[in-house]
Amino acid sequence: MRALSPLRLAGPQLRVAVAAAALAATALLWWHWRMIASVPLPQDVRGWNADLYTAFYPVHRFAYRSPEWLPLWNPYQLAGTPFLADYNGVLYPPNFLAKLVQVHRALGWVSALHVAFAGLGTFACVRPLGLTVPAAFLAGVLYMLNGYFLFAFIQPSHLEGYAWIPFVFLASGRLLAEPGAYRGAVLGVTVALQVLTASAQTVCYEAYALATAGIAYLVARRAWRARLVGQLLGAVLVAIAVAVLLAAVQVLPTLELASAATRGHLTVEQTLPDRPSMALVLKVVVSSGPAVVLALLAPFGGRMAVIAAAIALFAFAILIGIGTPLYAAVFYHLPLVDHFRVPNRILLFAVFALAILAAIGLDALRSWSAGRGVPTLFLLAAGVGLWTESALDIWGGAVVTAGLLVALMPADRLRAAAAWLLVAVVVAGRFAQRGNTLMIPEHNADAFFEPPPVARFLREHVGVGRVLIIPDWSHRFPLTEKAGSVFGFAAVQDYEPLAPRVYHDFLAPLDGVNVDAPLFWGRFYPEPDDPGWRLLDLMAVRWVVVTSTSAWRPRPERYPLVYDDGKFRVYENPRALPRASLLPVAEVIPAEDAAIARVHAPDFDPHAQVVVDRPLAWRTTGELPAVAQSAEIERITADELIVRVSTPRPAILVLTDLEWPGWRVRVDGEERQIARADGLFRAVAVEAGVHVVGFKYAPWSVWFGAATSVATALALAGAVAVRARR
Secondary structure (H helix, E strand, O other): OHHHHHHHHHHHHHHHHHHHHHHHHHHHHHHHHHHHOOOOOOOOOOHHHHHHHHHHHHHHHHHHHOOOOOOOEEOOEEOEEEOOOOOOOOOOHHHHHHHOOOHHHHHHHHHHHHHHHHHHHHHHHHHHHOOOHHHHHHHHHHHHOOHHHHHHHHOHHHHHHHHOHHHHHHHHHHHHHOOOHHHHHHHHHHHHHHHHOOOHHHHHHHHHHHHHHHHHHHHHHOOOOHHHHHHHHHHHHHHHHHHHHHOHHHHHHHHHHHOOEOOOOOOHHHHOOOOOOHHHHHHHHHOOOHHHHHHHHHHHHOOHHHHHHHHHHHHHHHHHHOOOHHHHHOHHHOOOHHHOOOHHHHHHHHHHHHHHHHHHHHHHHHOOOHHHHHHHHHHHHHHHHHHHOOOOOHHHHHHHHHHHHHHHOOOHHHHHHHHHHHHHHHHHHHHHOOOOOOOOHHHOOHHHHOOOHHHHHHHHHOOOOEEEEEOEOOEOOOOOOOHHHHHOOEEOOOOOOOOEHHHHHHOHHHHHHEOOOOOOOOOEOOOOOOOOHHHHHHOOEEEEEEEOOOOOOOOOOOOOEEEEOOOEEEEEOOOOOOOEEEEOEEEEOOOHHHHHHHHHOOOOOOOOEEEEOOOOOOOOOOOOOOOOOEEEEEEEOOOEEEEEEEEOOOEEEEEOOOOOOOEEEEEOOEEEOOEEEOOOEEEEEEOOEEEEEEEEEOOHHHHHHHHHHHHHHHHHHHHHHHHHHO
């Protein structure tokens, strides 16, 4: 008989495992049935799904399908941008799936898995509270199939970050119950992975949400002993250190870029493009379905400290998310908050709090007794009535019926069965709701992402010159600002919040056509006669791609038409300067703003002079060689560029690519100093003769950050091994 005891112990564990597997299967089935199968095709890319095709797909395509895996630099956008430093989630391990399968499929599959991940995290977070399996299952469904959570599918990095919220709260709860270095390290690892999703706003808001819920929990438990508080602070410091060090490979390069990006401190108005309202709060509450009214029953279920923490979390998220004075007067001024737009994203923490309260409420209903029957059932019915605004709503009525069965069943097993029935009703209601109607990349066949004829023309004919794209906002794919990253030609635009600030300063005369003004994300669309074209000439913009429906109509003598396939037209800009050129005259202006002002001056002639930030010197040579002057770009990769130079006299090689920390240059194998040219570009002195000039990108922040992350991971693995041995 003793030999059978392990099997008996395995029974409850098996039920938990089966429930968790069913929860994950529910998420994946919902994704296929309501996210994929419900969408009519074909569709245009516009509005709500635009970011998927114009930002996420190009970034992942360049990261995982370029000749260099995870390139450090992107030479195909603007005049070059730091790529790995751009906070896009390409270092988040699940996204590596795009290396194995087509990028558009990987984007959908990873999102679907994170819906399941969110449900499992909520399930795991609720179980340690002593709640039953049906209650934990209900909490998982209410969070992962909440409409507000699922709407993040249009921005996968946010959805991935949201999916980690339950796991972060689980690790925080364990730390709160038993503070120590080990629990702090576990929390740090969890937050580090969440950081890599590129959902920094979620991490920032989460820190304040955790503090609010944690303080409410300690107050409710009256656990303000000095020793406990000291232990908690120590464990939190361990968590912060582990999170920063483990994610250093992303954090360090991003901080370096962010310090020089246009996306800095935002005003209150800039963070609230669409001011939230109470209507949004109601939408958040009802988006999980009528079962959230079970949260009203939570106080009958005990666990008052947990309930106090959940209520504090809910209230905090609501007060911030709807834009009350608390946001503008207090929250906005907390560290890092003023870097993020759309604070109503914090409302997802209210969704998570409701899921936990509803789970507690379901178990409270299972423990119903006659003395509490009337207020319990009254609250349940009233809550459903408020949710549906109609007593005849089929799913609200089904929840009421199932709730009555849970409360009135005479035996525990029958109550458990009724609880599962209620959960089944909630799941059925989620499946019965109207599904997604927006096309996402997972819907599309591989051929959808093949280069269109105009992209093939550009790739074959533009050479190293840059392209300006005038898109059709009603048909946002395939020619977008980030088309260069997808099809392999240099586009002078981009769509990145962390675009280097120097681009905004250099292209300031184009602010009138900058979609994101006063910030700069790289989206600008000048008319043919815009005076700002003088700067684009300097940036080697030789080609303009225009959709056939666009009103962009230039003078033929200014922009000759070189291609027209009925959908797109390509015009040539003969006044564009070459991407690499040799100039004899340099004006030294060390200050970046003064140098750019000089370039903006009407009398500045980029064909004959260049502004540099430091004096340039040439090595002494003998007799000047009789060679023709030329500067030809021979090779461009993500992190390297080779120029073959021929000059009969000492000259300055100007490469109209962004000068940025981490770039180094060698002339015939000998390292030289790069000067900043015209406030934006790279310049190096070359002696008379024929030379090979090689530019190489090797930023310290990436390599030091990678070394720090690897060392931290090894140290944590060693600590776990030692702990396991003990």
